[in-house]
Amino acid sequence: MKALLAGVVVVAGWALAARAELQRDIEYGQAGGERLLLDASVPDGAGPFPVAILVHGGGWDSGDKQGSDKPGNGADITPWFAPFTAAKFTWFSINYRLAPKHRWPACFDDVQTAIRWVKANAAVYKGDARRIVLVGHSAGGHLVALSATRSNADTRVQAVVGFAPVTDHEQDLAQRGGLSIALQHLLDRPREVTPDALTQLRAMSPVNRVRAGQPPVLLIHGDADKTVPMQQSLTFQKRLKSAGVACELITIKGGPHGLLTWSKLDPTYEAAMIAWIRRTLGEAGN
Template sequence: MSVTYPAADAALLRDVEYGRAGDVSLRMDGESPDGTGPFPAVILVHGGGWMRGDRTQSVQPLFTPLLESGFAWFSISYRLVTDFMQVGTAVADVKAAVQHLRKFAARYNVDPDRIAVIGESAGGHLASMAALEEPALVAAVVAFYAPTDLCALVRSSANVPEQIREALRNSVLGPLLESHLSSLSPVDRVSQDAPPFLLIHGTADNVVPYTQSVEMQKRMTAAGTACELVTVSGGGHGIRPWESAMWKNQMLDWLRKHLI
């Protein structure tokens, strides 16, 4: 995957190419706080079921809180998939964005050793997978209501196409599909080398069950890896509907602890 050298220093960045995948240009927006830097940085990964979504929308509520707390943020686009089995390509794009930011850290006025990834929903899954596949890439991970056990999610969720659920039940295809889903499941990729994780999840989530984050925390704790879970009581799926600002303060305090 090739990389284009970034534009000259600027506090506000729009539509910057961080890499290419074949003919696809991978782009990001970003903004840096006031001050001299180098700043701790956060890469934001939007949700949308791996098949849709936009870097300017679902993670937008995080832009201002991060900036006001002294973090530079970079919100990325990644290759959306038409087939659920292709989500590994999006994981590669997240890793490419981190590698780009580390390579050109001086240009962006950020500290390459103080980079976190934050993802929501499918983006939380991608952020988690990128960090678990290459633990040295980032210093911390925040995952909002992220799918962590794809086998369990496929079996239980009405949001998953019936043909995929049927394939998992099939005596011939089932074991192959389960093995593939396991390879893409953060709960099955946990190791003691993983960076610290913060999980944020609402108890009334009817898209990605709250138990997905509970199980992820259990796996990480058992592996001896730092993992905290912020529970949003009565919270559904999505950042915007959550009225309480408590989770924002907890997230920012946690990021300061690990990046500042």
């Protein structure tokens, strides 16, 4: 395994900066001929600290655990790192296998592998395996939302946060004229919506897999999102509540699909997110 790179992260933009050791390129598994890697941020102090597993977006065919493979684009998740570090979470940012080299469900399977690895190894990084939140944006939001609906004993977490998550693959087929390029890459299918393709899209849509007893969900969505319509989060929330699953929604007024401007549009949403996660996870030992 490649030697771990360690450093000290000083968080700017929060009133109380926190110190954390950042360890890069930790192997959490192997699949499809690839090493599956994650980065770990470990807070200063004794712990155990609550744990966040961060899942980047990028249309299932791009994106990166360090923020993005193209920093500053719509898939850039760097805005997550400061609030979770400042709030003293042990956080793990994961990479997963990407399309078109790796087709569905490789990316989903890797998220499940990461959850199992984190639960087994959280204590090594001062984390509390009984207080884990899954966080995902866009395609990553799809993966964490689906993980919540399909979890079992070894992959269940205590909370899920979806940033502009894709929850209904059928919803915008008409607007896109069939399967998007991203879905064509992911599923190895043409643009045409065949009955078989529609069956598959419905099966992999979290909105159709909601069940009672799954972890509570926080949805955060910009109302100016032109990539994943906010209606998807509104419908998903309604479906979750109908099943008795706790779900809150934070709307970013004027927020686009990418996260980079959200804190300027709504300076309170990051604190509200952290507060919701803390309430939902509870205290250590509970």
